[in-house]
Amino acid sequence: MKIYDLIGVGLGPYHLGMAALIQESGAFEALFLEKETQFEWHPGMLIDGTDLQVAFLADLVTFANPKSHFTYLNYLHEHKRLYQFFSFKEFEIPRAEYNHYAKWTASQLHNCQYECEVISIHDHKEHGYYEVTVLSTGGETVTYYAKNISLGTGSKPFLPAPAVNVPGLSHSAEYLNVKEDYKKAESIAVIGSGQSAAEIFLDLLESQPYHRYHLSWYTRSSGILQLESSKFGQEFFTPDFTDYFHDLPIENRERALSMLDYVRNGIAPDTLDAIYKWLYHRSSGGEKLKVSIQPNAELKELRMDDGLLHCQFEHKLSNKYFERSFQHIIAATGYEPNVPDFFIKAFDHAKKENDHFAVSRAYHLQFNDQRTHNVYLLTAIEKTHGAEATNMGMAVNRNIHIINKISGREVFKNPRNVTFQSLE
Ligand SMILES: Cc1cc2nc3c(=O)[nH]c(=O)nc-3n(C[C@H](O)[C@H](O)[C@H](O)COP(=O)(O)OP(=O)(O)OC[C@H]3O[C@@H](n4cnc5c(N)ncnc54)[C@H](O)[C@@H]3O)c2cc1C
Structure with missing residues (x-):
């Protein structure tokens, strides 16, 4: 043996x-x-x-x-x-x-x-x-x-409960497999606020002039926010910091993890700049954008009717509920171990x-x-x-x-x- x-x-x-x-x-x-x-x-x-x-x-x-x-x-x-x-x-x-x-x-x-x-x-x-x-x-x-x-x-793709097993909705991990089909639709929404959501939104924004779709971006995060990528921030990704972190009691580690969120989650500055640049250029001369962007919006319920995905969102600050409908959704809602x-x-x-x-x-x-x-x-x-x-x-x-x-x-x-x- x-x-x-x-x-x-x-x-x-x-x-x-x-x-x-x-x-x-x-x-x-x-x-x-x-x-x-x-x-x-x-x-x-x-x-x-x-x-x-x-x-x-x-x-x-x-x-x-x-x-x-x-x-x-x-x-x-x-x-x-x-x-x-x-x-x-x-x-x-x-x-x-x-x-x-x-x-x-x-x-x-x-x-x-x-x-x-x-x-x-x-x-x-x-x-x-x-x-x-x-x-x-x-x-x-x-x-x-x-x-x-x-x-x-x-890791494996994570979908929030309302988004599980919904036809016409795909996790971002499947994006390249579904994008050509989704682009034929009248409306596409991206849900999420990380790098994957931003990259998909940018990709769909770039090809939007050649298609008919209205493009939306919804996230429960408080903003479309940038990843902290300063040189000092990078020093948290070193063996020295892991030594220190590993020695902490579990409660302190859990606290430290949420404090470190700003160096771990967020969108690369280049991606955000490219998105903003497209929006600015394309809205020149009063041109109406076929784009909606909404932070602070948490997906609560989703039902399918007449070939549309009807989403109920809760606004995280006002706690008001509102509904939006899309033909397709890309859920860039992250991964779990x-x-x-x-x-x-x-x-x-x-x-x-x-x-x-x-x-x-x-x-x-x-x-x-x-x-x-x-x-x-x-x-x-x-x-x-x-x-x-x-x-x-x-x-x-x-x-x-x-x-x-x-x-x-x-x-x-x-x-x-x-x-x-x-x-x-
Ligand atoms: C889209 C994306 C981009 C990322 N970009 C970056 C980045 O730029 N920089 C960065 O630092 N991190 C990045 N990450 C985070 C992380 O570094 C990557 O997810 C990385 O791929 C993790 O590598 P891994 O080897 O742990 O697992 P994975 O790349 O997830 O590979 C796991 C492998 O295990 C196989 N497997 C699973 N179960 C079994 C089984 N039972 N038997 C045999 N094989 C099995 C799977 O088929 C898979 O091939 C990114 C993550 C994602 C999702």
Whole structure:
């Protein structure tokens, strides 16, 4: 029976970077299992003209090993794009190019297997390993064994209760699959206030002159607000800040999370500027815009009648209710951590903190037994690790912790004192 040192469940960017670092360093033997047929990064949201929200240096490997073959700069070099990138002079790179870079990396990794949906994990704690059962697309089940497990199943689209299972309404994750069809309508509404909502609104605004639709944007947030992206704000996404955050009592962490909302949620200034510019230009000379934008409006009820989606909103300040109708709705209402039921069942005996797993600084679950074989968690770690939880800039640092811990030695340096401000 073969026992891997590590099995990774799911292959998004977080595990892809880990797989690349493990393969290149030869640190240990790992296998990453992905249910889809190939690596693909949020394909429904690869809208033309959109950028990654972190600088290109936060690629899959650079923070662990800038000399790696799998750096973004080497990807550019291999694709003969370094000169154009030099002239481009941007730190934020096209989202579609990030996906292409990630696929280029994935195509060179031998420790990743596709069409493998993990359906159960069994904890053989007395023997020091885990049994992982996989369902292939052909319908067969295969079993693998590993001393350590890492869960990298990412997030899943979240819809508010009134928007669940409504024909004509799609989550933003499906945007590119539905947009051509939706654009034939008389009216489209975007609901939400984050970056995805803004990108979709901008995309529909740009193509509006070639179609008939009225475009609306409704959000329960108090405004169409910008993400705080100052240089000092970026220092919350560092190993130093995570050390500090992780050591706080749970109540303080929960308070800190809402205080950090301004560096985590909001819209990139460039996207907001582009939207405002379109609105201003298109309304020149008194031209009437076919656009409605309304913050402070929370969706309360939704019913379908005569081919229209009738939405009842509550104004958050006046508490007055009002109704608006649309042919189609894109709900850019966010994502929630995807922790599969089989995982919760398998590790029900792990230590908890309120409603979530108690996760160590090195990202593993904690048990009452003194085990050395660990279960690492890369999703649902917001309440234990704070701002970095869904940030690609910190993904490599998470991987450094895990690779070093499993190896029992410092395979990659794990730097500290990397901020100018004292974050304690
Ligand atoms: C549209 C969008 C844009 C984003 N842009 C940025 C950004 O610019 N900067 C930033 O810092 N963050 C960004 N994020 C947040 C975050 O960094 C990304 O969501 C990132 O993809 C998370 O990576 P991941 O590896 O955790 O999971 P995911 O990318 O969600 O991948 C999880 C993988 O697990 C697989 N899987 C799930 N269940 C199983 C199973 N049972 N068996 C096998 N495989 C399974 C899925 O098929 C999927 O491929 C963005 C998020 C979204 C939604």
